[in-house]
Amino acid sequence: MSTSTEPVSAETPYAVPMSVQSSIDVVLREQLLRDPKAILMGCHPLEDWVDEFGPHRVRTCAISEPAMVGMAVGAAVRGWHPIVDLVRSSFAFVAADQIINQAAKLRYISGGQYHLQLTLRASTRTELGLAAQHEQTPFGVFMQSPGLKVVVPGTTDDSGALLRASFDDPNPVIFFESPQLAPGPADADPVGDDPAIGTARRLRAGTQVTVVGIGAGVTLALGALDRLTAEGIDAEVIDLRSLVPLDADAVRESVRRTGRLLVVEEGPAGSAAAAEVIARVCADQETFCRLRAPAARVTAAAVPMPFNPGLERAALPDTDAVLAAVRGLLG
Structure with missing residues (x-):
């Protein structure tokens, strides 16, 4: 995450292309500013963000993905909008029961009584020498989990807008980001502020x-x-x-x-x-x-x-x- 605490908004202009992480950091902070029900959960959140938003909204969690995602599911059921930083996509396997059997299924098995506005984000493969247990791309596992949306941005200039769309979706969303994304070509179709999930x-x-x-x-x-x-x-x-x-x-x-x-x-x-x-x-x-x-x-x-x-x-x-x-x- 970045460490900037300068005020930002959805209309903030950027003069240079942003990295994937920079773009996501900006959008995460925007979400905390614009949505009082947004909660950011992670094992290593920025101290600046804890100071700014308080420990009740930027929560430092134990290194236990099942506990962290389970807490997020409970918070979402109660009307909060949790954002869980799983860091590496391999760690999603550790919380598979909470993601696949709970988050993805509760809206259906409750007959629509529960809306889980829950976002899980995780980084996929990259050339960092992190080896077998940290370098995985489990797209297929979560594609086979009805009730869960799977978002995979392909360019840096699109990642932030897709993350905003994930926050606003009434369904649980798992957001896989690759550190090796490039900006989209200049002549590509323009990207709106909030592209609809499910639109190529x-x-x-x-x-x-x-x-x-x-x-x-x-x-x-x-x-x-x-x-x-x-x-x-x-x-x-x-x-x-x-x-x-x-x-x-x-x-x-x-x-x-x-x-x-x-x-x-x-x-x-x-x-x-x-x-x-x-x-x-x-x-x-x-x-x-x-x-x-x-x-x-x-x-x-x-x-x-x-x-x-x-x-x-x-x-x-x-x-x-x-x-x-x-x-x-x-x-």
Whole structure:
């Protein structure tokens, strides 16, 4: 988190591109300022924020994810709007019962009596040498948890707006942020202050192949664009932005025009995110009939993340893998 205590608002202009963490810090503080029911929970909150908002709203929790998320679920049921900083996405596994069996299900099993305006945020994979137990991307686990929304921003200029939308959603939301996001291209479709969760964003129009990015997969897709263009390949790049709900219509519309689909994500193939996108496309007869080549995906290797830097780089997807996959689709 940043340490700035200067007043901010949703209208604050920024002259330079912001990092993922800076953008999220600004939005977190905005939420605490604008919503008196917002509570920030974490194991290591900033002392400046504790002093400013008080220990009842910026809560220093024990290093026990089940206790922290369980407390947040109880607070949400009572009408508060908790924000839980899980730090690493791997730690969400520790609180799986509270997230999957409690937060995701209470609105349904109570017949709508309880509204859980609850946001969980966690960082996904990055090249930091944090090894197998800290470097995971559990998209698929939480995609299979009805009642829980799964938001995965693909650009830094979109992450803050999507986090605001997550705060305002009446359902529990798990927000996966990658430290390796890049700003969206200047000619991308504009981002509103509060983009709707479940709406994909076209970052670059193209005619020959649709490249769908999930999280840091967007950075890889954008990183490959210049080389693809130099080879005369006109690629369309779509940032999916959320996995639940998933904007299959936007992907299908694009694939009907380009005839080819590549999905890029930072997790392994077994995480199910890329596979679900491909399944939604192939299950639609009109779109399936327009495919000129089998749909493809670029993912991380299906291995525990190595600690060794060289092996870590080898296990993660890169722009060369995206380039090779696009060339393969074009034959």
